[in-house]
Structure formats: C-alpha cells, structure tokens
Amino acid sequence: MDGISRRMFLAGVAAASIRSSMAEVAALDDLIGYVARLSGGWDQRLFTRLLGHANAFKEGDELIGVAAPNEAARQAARELLGRTRLRDIDSHPPFSDGLSAALAADLDPAARERTAEWTVGELAAFLLTRPEADIKAIMPGLSSDVIACVVRMMDDEQLVRVGDTIFNPLPGTQIGSRGCLAARLQPNSPTDNPLDIRWQVFDGWAYGVGDVVLGTNPVSSEPESVKAVSDTLRGVLEAFGLADTMPHCVLSHIDIQAEVDAAAPGTTGVWFQSIAGSDAANATFDLTLDKMLRHADARRGPWGLYFETGQGADFTNGHAQGVDMVVHESRKYGFARLLAHRVARARGAEPWVHVNDVAGFIGPEVFRTREQLVRCCLEDLVMGKLHGLCIGLDVCGTLHMDVSLDDLDWCLERVLPARPAYLMALPTKVDPMLGYLTTGFQDHVRLRRQFGCRGEERMERFFQRLGVLDTEGAPGPRFGDPGWVHLQYQRAVGDRRTDDDIRAEGRREMKEVRQRGVFLAEGHGRRPEDLEPALDNTIRRIYADAKQSIWAEFDDAFRRSQAGSLPLFTESADRRDYILHPTTGERLAEASVAAVDAERDAQSGGCDVQVVVSDGLNPLAIMDLAQLDPFLAAMHDSVAAAGRRLAPRAMLVTSGRVRVGYRIGERLFGGLSGPRAVLHVVGERPGTGHRTFSVYVTCRRGDEWAVADATDHQHTRVVAGIATTALDPRLGAIDVLRVLEGMWRKT
Template identity: 35%
Template sequence: MAHAHTLGAERFQFADLRTLLAKASPRRSGDELAGLAAANARERVAAQLALADLPLKAFLNEAVVPYEHDEVTRLIVDTHDATAFAPIAHLTVGGLRDALLADAVDPAQIAPGLTPEMAAAVTKLCRVQDLLLIARRCEVVTQFRGTLGLRGHLATRLQPNHPTDDEAGIAASLLDGLLMGAGDAVIGINPATDNLPQVMRLVRMLDAVIAHHEIPTQSCVLTHVTTTLEAINRGAPVDLVFQSIAGTEGANRGFGVSLALLAEAQQAALALSRGGRQVMYFETGQGSALSSGAHHGCDQQTLECRAYAVARRFEPLLVNSVVGFIGPEYLFDGKQILRAGLEDHCAAKLLGLPMGVDVCFTNHAEADVDDIDSLLTLLCTAGCNYIMGVPGSDDIMLGYQSTSFHDALAMRRLMGLRPAPEFEAWLQRMGVFEPGGAPRLADALPERFAALLAQA
C-alpha cells in the first residue's frame, strides 16, 4: 500500500510500509549503506508525519518481510494477541505515542497486542525524552535465582572475559567484579572459542563458584546454542542458554539458528530445573540483518524490533542490545549510538521484554567515553534492567569498550538504584556492602575474599 505526505508545495511518496518505516528512521549509517535512508531531512519529516497518521491496523494487513518466505514474520502474525490489541485498535501510530506519554494505556496490558513493527514505528516518532518516559513506565520482572527488573533496581552482567580463557585470569576479574557489587543479572563469559571441552570447563568453574559462595545469581557461557545443547547432553550444569538473534529468518540462519532449534534448547535447559522457567539469554544489535545480507530492504531499527519477537517467544530471563558493537558502518558516531540504544530499550520494553543494554562502542567508531556516559545515564533514568560490568570497561578478549564495575556503582549512587534484592542481601552478608541504608561498599576487604587473596 502506497503512502504520501505533502510539505508545502512538495509531495513525498512512499511505495509501501517497509519504505515508509525506513524513510521515517532517524539518520544512521547502516540505512545509508543499504540505500534505504531518507534523502534529506525534509523527506524524513514527511515520512514521520505520514507514519504518525497511519492506523495501527495497517500493520496487521501488510508484512515488511513476506509471510511465505520468513518464519519470523509467521511468528509475529500467528501469535498476535487480538484481545490485547483491542484497546488500541482505533489508534494511529501518533495516537499510540500520545496515549503512552499521557498514561492513557497500560504498556503491560497492550504488549502482547503490539507487533514489533508497531513498536518500531512509535519509537521513530519519539524524541529522546519521549523514549525515556515511555520506557520508564514499563516494568518487566524476571526471576531465576534472583529477581531482576524491579523498579528502583539496576543489575549488572559480570563479564570476566579472557583472551585465552585462562582460569586464573577469569577468576581475578570475577573476584574484582563481585567486590564491586557486580553480577546480579548473570556471570557471563564470552569464551575465546566454541570448543566443547573448554566451554564445559568454564560452565563447571562458574557453577562451583556460585555454589561455594552461595551467590544468588546465575551463570552463562555465551557460546553457540548447539554447543550449549551438547554440553547439556553431556551433563554440564547449564543455567542459561545464550544465543545472538536477528529479525529475519535469513539473518538467524546466518547465526546458525532457527526457531525450532531455540525451542529445543529452551526445553533442554528447562529439563535441568536449575532455577525458574526463564532460562534463555539473547543478544541483539541494529545492523545484524544487513551485515548478513538478509534485511529484505528493511531499515535496521525495524529489523531489530523484529528480533524482539523472536526473544519474546521464549520468555527470556535476559535480553540486551549490544548497541555499538557491530561498528560504525551501522551506527557511525556517539549520537547515532545514543539514539539507537534508547530506541532499542524503549521498543523492547513496550513488547514486554526484560531489556538491558550493552552500552558500548568499537575502537574505530566516532565515539568516546563521554558518549557512553551520556547513554548510560539516560538508560538508567529510563529503568534499564541491567548493564555490563567489564574490568576497566575495556574487554580485552572482544576488543571493544563497554561499561565498568565502577559505572554501575556510580549510577546506583547517582540515582538511588539498588542491586537485585537477593543479591544485595548477599553482598551485605558477605561484607562487600555496608549493612542497611543505601548501597555502599564496605571500607574493609571482606574476610572470606581476603582469605582467597592470601592463598593466591
């Protein structure tokens, strides 16, 4: 279906919904690389005005990726909740944005009725402050050994990566993070290789640490889902199954996964009964479908939102966008990274996902630590579920800049945020945090961990 809007004496035409969404996107290098972006600011504004007037029902009648050729589209269409959609069925995209900002609709109640393309469309019309206000209204709580996503709380993924998977190096980073109050979302290692024996060794190492110190958290080795499945089959104590996902069948094929494979992995993890029912951990990122040549002429933010439909299908404990990791070809500078990170967080929360963000950039991007601080601070005002905790903010294995253990402490102090309640109680019990009151590191080194250091 064609769309159009007139600005002054100039009329702008958009051939279909896919084109309209792409032209309405705020500027980013990935869409320009794909030849999808608006030619200039006037065309972008015209597309946004046309999109604002588009009825939400139009998204149920036109797929941006053909239903017949894409299992993600089939998932979106076949699982759409008409009952949850009914209270907003009369609205336009602009009307939904206004209703969300006016607190006229409950995000939790309408989430199953929103398609990813609707969520993408709303965020394209939002200013930064709108993205913060809407996301802040969306509380998405998950549980495994602890409770994540509660209002007033900020969790961290403790990320003790090592370029050779050296156990002593991982243990040092792990201890550093725990002594800084990090690790309540997950202790998650990106292994240097997908070698099965190596992965199983890391899984068992993390399980032993968590069990010995009775830490109310969960572990994950971020290997390919097929490696995790084989590890489960061989008796590894797997808490969470990790996988990178994207918004089209072809892009997921590039990751070596399908919906059926993810379902198999979910069932295998559930059968272990190691925690709650939320056993999946997904990472996403704008530009992944374009980088694999599977974007179907769609803009990268819309496809990012479609990845959230895949995540939503499997009731994950954790989802995060690795917002600046794919590189400046897709998000060129700090401004584009900031906008994308806020869009990702807001859209995912609207769709009912427990969203965190890896606030990061690669070393060849036009970004620096001030850009990261800005995005981090804005995300924390918007109620982001969790962030990364990387030693010194510099991941020496993956070669990119993220957030540090100190950054989480700073955000908690600045905004009065707390760790997950079970984890905070453990930190106080272990002597890492002072008892009672606002979260604060104890002055003295905790006795248990001082003893560990003495043995090193």
Template identity: 35%
Template sequence: MNYSATVQGKSYQFRNLRTLMAKASPRRSADELAGLGAETEVERALAQRLLADVSLRQFIEEPLIAPEQDEVSRLILERHDAAAFAPVAALTVGEFRDWLLAGKGDLAALAPGLMPEMVAAVSKIMRNQDLIAVARRCRVVTRFRNTLGLPGRLSTRLQPNHPTDDPRGIAASILDGLLYGSGDAVIGINPATDNLQNVHTLLNLLDDIISRYEIPTQSCVLAHVTTSIELMRRGAPVDLVFQSIAGTEAANRSFGIDLSLLREAKAMAEALGRGSIGNQLMYFETGQGSALSANAHHDIDAQTCEARAYAVAREFSPLLVNTVVGFIGPEYLYDGKQIIRAGLEDHFCGKLLGLPMGCDICYTNHAEADQNDMDTLLTLLGVAGCNYIMGIPGADDIMLAYQSTSFHDALYLREVLGLRPAPEFEAWLQAIGIFDQSNRLGDGRQETRLLSDFGGLSELTV
C-alpha cells in the same frame, strides 16, 4: 499501498510501508550503507509525518516480509493478541504516540497485542525524552536465582572475558566485579574459543564459584546454542542458554539457528531445574545491523529489523535480553549521537513488547564516540528503567576489543539515581560485607578473605 506527498512543488513517493519506515528513521549509517535512508532531512521529516498518519492495523494488513517467506513474520502474526490490541486498535501511529505519552492503559497487558513493526514505527516519531518517559513505565520482572527488573533496582552482568580463556584470569576478574557489587544479572563469559571442552571448563569454574560462596545469581558461557545443547546432554552445569538472534529468518539462519532449535534448547534447560526461585533461563543478545551484515534485511531499516528480533526473544520468556548497541561499529552506528539514539530506541521497543531489556552501552575504537558518550547513554538508560548493564574491568573488554561500562559505572548510576541491586544479591553483598547497610562499599575486611580464597584457584574444578 503507495504513500506520497508534495512539498513546495516537489513530489515525494514512498512505494510501500517498508520504504516509508526506512525513510522515517533517524539518521544512521547502517541505513545509508544499505541505500534505504532518507536522502535529505526534508524527506525524513515528510516520511515521519506520513508515518504518523498510518493506522496501526496497517501493519497487520501489510507485513513487511510475507509470512510465507519468513518464519519470524509468521511468528509475529500468529502470536498477535487481538484482545490485548483492542485498546489501541483504532489509532494511527501518531495517535498511539499521544496515547503512550498521556500515560494511558496497562502497558504490560498491551504488550501481547503489539507487533514489533508498530512499536518501531512509533519510536521513529518520538524524541529521546519520549522514549525514556514511556520505557520508564514498563516494568518487566524475571526470576531464576534472584529477582530482576523490580522498580528501584539496577542489575549488572559481570563480564570477565579473557583473550585465552585462562580460568585464573577469568576468576580474578570475577573477584574484581563481586567486590564492586557486580554480577546479579548474570556472571557471563564470552568464550574466546567455542569448543566443547573449553566451554565445559568455564561452566565448571562458574558453577564452583557460585556454589562455593552461595551467590544468588546465575552463570552463562555465551557459546552457540548447539554447544550448550551438547553440553547439557553431557551433564554440564548450564544455568542460562545464550544465543544471538535477529529479526528475519534468513539472518537467524546465518547465525546457525531457527525457532525450533531454540525451542529444543529451552526445553532441555528447563528439564535441568537449576533455578531456585524461577525458571526463566534464556539469554538473548541483539544489535542493530546484524541482519544487514548477513545480507538478510529484506530492504527493512536496521531499527525495524532489530525490533523484529524482539518478537523472537518474546517467544521464549527470557530472563535477559540486551542490545549490544554499538558493538558492530561505525558502519552501522557512526558516532555517539547515533549510538545514544539507537540505545534508547532498542530499550523502548523491547520494554514495550514485554521484554526484560538490558543494554551493553558500548562502542568500538574506530567509531566517532568516546566514554563521555557512553556516560550520557548510561545515565539516560538508568532514568528510563533499564533492567541491567554490563560490568567489565576498566570498561575495556580485553578479549572482544571494544569499550563498554565498568563496575564503577554501575556504582555511579546506583548512587545518583538511588538504585539498588537485585534484592537477593543485595542481601548477599551485605551479609558478606562487600556492601554496608546503605549499599555503599564496605570497609574492605571481606576483601582480604575473598582474595585469600580466590588465591587457591588451583582447587577449583577447572
């Protein structure tokens, strides 16, 4: 189908739905780098107006990538639930926006009926406040050793990365995070070296700390899924299986994965039975621009590719999903404004599709952004009901060399918005004396004992 209009005597042609979607996207450097973005704000506004008149059914009839060519497209179409889609099936993109903002319907029941492209499309014609207001109504609760995503809760991933994977340095960062109430989403390490022995050592360290202090949380070493599979075969204590994912088959292939490999890993981890109150154990990370980086975007804009990645995540009922929103760099999200917008889009799209979305609120040092921009996005996502954020010592990841959010940032957000940790983790923090009964930091008496215990790191199984 051809989409066209004339404004002040000038004709604008959008040759297909894929082109219309790209031109309708809010400005970002990834789309400009790919030659897909609108050339003027007039063209962008016109594309958004035309997109608002597109029927939601059109996304079923006009797949952005032919399913014969792409297993993600096949997954999207095969999993589309017509009965769940029925309440909005007759709507256009613009009417769907109005329907969402009117607070109609059960969004959890609607999620299986929504295709990622539909959700991406409606996000393109929404203001930031629209994205926040709708996402806030989407609650996605998951469980492994604690309960994540409940109303009034904000969890954190304690991220104790180290440039040489030194177990003592990692353990020191874990202690730092625990003493600030961080780590209920996961204690998750990005390994500097993804080899079997190194990752096994880190898994043993995390397992020992969690079991020794009876911490109601889960661990993850963010190694490639094939590393996790081999370590599970060897009996390593794997809680969560991690993998970066993307929105096209070709982009996932560049990560060395496909859907069948993810299914194999999930089945193996489930068989371990390490969860105490649930068995949702997949952890996925995404980020706008990954498909473009792999030259695997099929001329689809970065934000729509990102939404398609959520179809992959949704297939595996994950415990955690997060968009590492500013990590790739200014080539894809140029400045603070673009990062803030992308973070709100990603959270909205993921939540509307039924995912337990978190966000790594971050930027690289060569982006036109600073920590004030991250404070803004942090606060907006807190209002929007984000499931979890990152907790990094000083907000500065010394291994990955980027800027994110700190343990203190989580305390700020919980304080100003009246949010609390996951209930099981909250009870542990209070019982051990890190938090008092008002969820404020305790008097420090427990800190001395924990420091003494952690001082004996040579006894840990490393």
C-alpha cells in the same frame, strides 16, 4: 567511475527522487494510502524506503538505502506514519518469512483487536500519557512492526518517558524493576584461563557488582573448553551458596551449550544465543525457528534463555532485505517474546528470559556518534519493554567509532533515566578479550549513586556479608579488595591455610592474571567510583594504541618479508573506505579475482588447504613477525603432519574482511573433489592490550564451495586471541589444526 564516486552518484539520484515524491504529501494521507496513490497500486520498495525515512538518521539505514535525505523528508514520513492505522501496518509487513508468521500467530487476538483502528500517532500519545497498567494491557497485542513504527515517532525525551513507565522484572527478583540497576558480569579471558575468569568475578563482587548472570564469551567453542569455563563459573557460585540466586552462562552457540548439558545434566545455567529478526539472518547464526522452539521447550529448570541483539547485525550480514535496522531489531524482540512464551509453557511458571541489547558493538557502518548511540539504546530499550521483556543494555562502542572512553559516561547518563534492567560490568571500560568499550565496575558505583538505584536484594545482602557494601548499599570496609573476596572463596571451599598464606597466593595469582593482559581493578581514585589512577592511565594508553592499530597499513618492510605470498586486494579504495564501508573489504578487486583464478590453475586441484592472511582491523598484529612467523611455521608443519596438502604459498590480502576468505575459497576450490579448507588469518580486536589475530577455519566440500556466496559465518569456526602476549602462536596453530581436523571429519 570509481567505487566511491559511483556510490555517491547513486545516493544522489535516490535522494533526488525521494525529495520530489515527499513534496506531494497530501494533508490527509497516511503512509499506506500515500504509497498506493503514488504508485498507482502498491510499491513495496517505496513503502519500506518511506518507513525508513521516518527513522532518526543512522549510517546503517543510509547504506541500506532507506535513510531520509534531509530533515524535511523525515518529518513528512513521520506525518504519514502517524496517520496510519495499526491494522494497516500489520497487513503490510515490510517483509515476510516463517519467523514473521510465527510472531503474528503469537499475538493476543483480543488485545490486538482493541488497538487495530488506532493510528501510530494515537498509540504514541497513549504510551506517553497512560500509566503502566494501561500500557501493559495492550502490549500482548502490539506486533513487532507496530512497535518499530511507534518508537520512530518519538524524540529521545519521549522515549525516556516511556522507558521510565514500563518495567518487566525477572521472576522472583528486583532485576528489571524500578529502583534496581543490576549488572551482567562479563569475566572474559583471551585464553579461557580459569584464573582470569574467576578473579574477574572476585573483582566485580569486591565492588558490589554482578547480580544478573556470570557470563563469559569463550575464545574456544569446543565443547570441552565450554564445559571447563562453565564449571569455573558454576564453582564460584556453588562455593558461596549462590547457585540458586543467579545463573552462569558461557556464550557459545546454543547447540554447544545443549551438548555440554546433555553430557553433564544440570551443569549449565541460563542458555545464551544471539538472535536475528529474519529467517535469513538467523541462518547466519546457524539457527532456525524450529531449532530455537525445541531449545525453548527444553528449558524446564529455574533458568531459561538469555539473548543478545543489536541494531545493524542483520544488514552487516547481508540480510537487510531493503528494510531499516529498527524493524529488524524489533522483530528480534518479537522472537524473544515468542520463545519466552514457550519457556513459560515448558516450565508452567514465569520464564527467566532476558535480553541484552548490545548497542554499538559493530562499528561506524551502523552509526558513528555518541548521540546516535544514545538514540539506539533508547529505541531498543523501549521496544524491548513494549514486548514485555526484561531488557538490559551494553552501552558500548568499537575503537573505530567516534565514541571515546569519556563519551561513554556521557551516554550512560542520558540512557539511565529510561531505566534499563541492567548494564554490563567489567573491571574497566575495556574488554580484555573482545577489545571493545563498555561499562566498568566503578561506573555502576557512580550510576547507582547518581540515579538513586540499588542492586538486586539477595546479592546486595551477600555483598554486605562480604563487607564490600554497607546496609545502605554504599561502599563498605572491604570495598575494592578482590583479594578479600578470594580469601572468603578459599575458606568456602575448605582451605585451612592462614589468612596471610591465602592472601599471598592471591597477590601472586592477580599478578599472573594481569601479566596475561587481563585488567583487574583494585582500590579506587579520589572517589570510590574512580579507577585507581595507574590503571586509568593504562586503559587510556591502550585506547590510544588501539586507534593506531586500526588505522595502520601494511608497510613496505612487511610486504618485502612476505614476498613469497600472492598479494591480493579488495574493492576498498583506501583504509578509510575499508573502515566505513565494510562490504568493500569482503570482495576481491577484479585483478585479484584473476590472480586467484590463475592460482587455481597452477594448483591443478593438488592442494587441500589454503592459508590467507588479511590485515583486518589490526594490521599491526599481522606485521609483528615475532608472532606471525612462528604461527605460520607451526601451522605448516602440523597441517603437513596431518596428511593435508597445504598450498605452496599463502595469499596476502590488503583491506581484507573475514568474508573475503569465503570468496577466495569459492573461486579456488569450487567444483573440486572432497573436503577443502581455507585458514584465514585476520588481524583483530585492537583495544585488548594485545595485538592479536584470529584464524577463521572454513572446511567444505568442493561442490559446496562451488555455490557462489553460499559460504558464510555459520560454516566457520574461529580460534581467536593469538599473540605472543595471549594465546601463544605455536599453541594457536595446534588449536587451529584440532578445529580443522574436527571439521574435516564431518565434511
């Protein structure tokens, strides 16, 4: 039986079992009583499956094995859940660990006791009918699991009603309050170039957008590089006198941000971290509860913590624990609430803590359609608000989902009535470094007009002084002119050249930035909210190229060019299986396992470093020999010059994901002496306008490689954005060697 038919068979058996059991629901059963009656005691697996059944359908829950097989089963599960008391939900956690215990201890006992005898259905009715003050009175006692249960009882319209009732603004601002739609500016660069970053800030401000945080995702997480990006962002804020108005942030690991701040105290802004809903999943991010509590206790200044979350991250990292995505997501907000309480205690004042829900970033294994994206955003927004958090949304999609550029507009218009605190903001809907679809500057212009919103007051006054907005928040005379913002910046830093000279410099710099593949909006189309037509055409062309890149496959000519490599294959049956079921690309097919074992025997322990090349989500990036060959040649020379013993031939993986490199390392190096490294070259990030690959550097001792499935992302560093049009392949090889040598010394 092949992989796909076997999965379908097992899914059919499970569905038949659940259909049979759901037919036995009694009129007065609650979920706990039903599970106890059906199992003759307690069946935790049945409980978590039925809890998942009550969710709106998503492919991620189906892969976990908890999605309802049909609408009748979903409604039956919701009826059971609706009759279940909150006390019983809390006494039967879907799973338990150190984080869940800490979340329970963080609840307000009096508020919790007030609602303990309510049913989930009664809580839903309360949220839908009572004013904000009444809801806020019970929120401190609502556990993350209870909140995860109540949102699945509501349809989209009801979630919008609750979202439109609760507001948790950041202290001293309107961000997160009714009538304010703020923007999280994301000036990313494929090469961490300061000009790329600075000009995207100018660009956002030219459209009156960018008032929550200037937050850059770095290509390199080396402390020196993170500091350089941080200094660039901070420099812009300080030049305009805005350092006390909004923070900046470099979205590296929180340990790196702490290291940068320790070396140069006070130079970082708000500290960022992606978080998960369990101890096991947080370990993938190299996080522990104690570590995050220590970081929270250290945040005594004006800016606290900034978190990113998103449904699906836990199960795609192998930590579903048989529990649905909504429960995991809700526990992330519980974690954020706990840390916010610690920041408040450290500051002795309200904490500047907010969450950005990145809904749709992972891919079709989580969900696939625009309707599901809306549902996910609404669930997460309401869960975040019920945890007392200021929560924004990254309403986004990957290029291998069935969500188009125009679909994002449709989604935004259905999510905005639930009143997120902020949305993402980029020059266009396409991120030039991460290669995904999100919210553009001019989307904010449209949405503010359409929903009667304004930006944060202090930043709006700044935009009015610049002349990009008028006193009503509408486009002003300098709207859409980033060169004008650059001119004001140069004046602010003491530049005394003529306006014409500075303007000319600005045009040259904008040209350089665009030549590096970073989009800059300028002017507008028929309406102020429309992209300039030529830029709009460029974005749509890049979108089409990304679709081509994702579905491409290694051709015969490329395979012949790599005849000296060892060909390997994963468990993916074909490209579609690889795209829709990512775990199939994380493990080698049986014949390829044997091939790696034979290679280990041939190497006889005489190699320190193995190069692996995988197609990933961008095979065209790998098949471009004008960038792959120079990189591999430079990599070979630099590794040899460093005295490392490079394996004589690379391994070429068809349908390879990042984790397949870890599995290769375990079989190749497990039990050998000393440090051993895998350099995994993976085609990635279609949609950036570049065809780039990344290199995942994993260096571990032989005894660490020997533990099956123990090596994961937390043991790896990445050099991203390598292409002839982005990070030059030869320079990329130098960066890889620097990362490798740093890891080698610590191993």
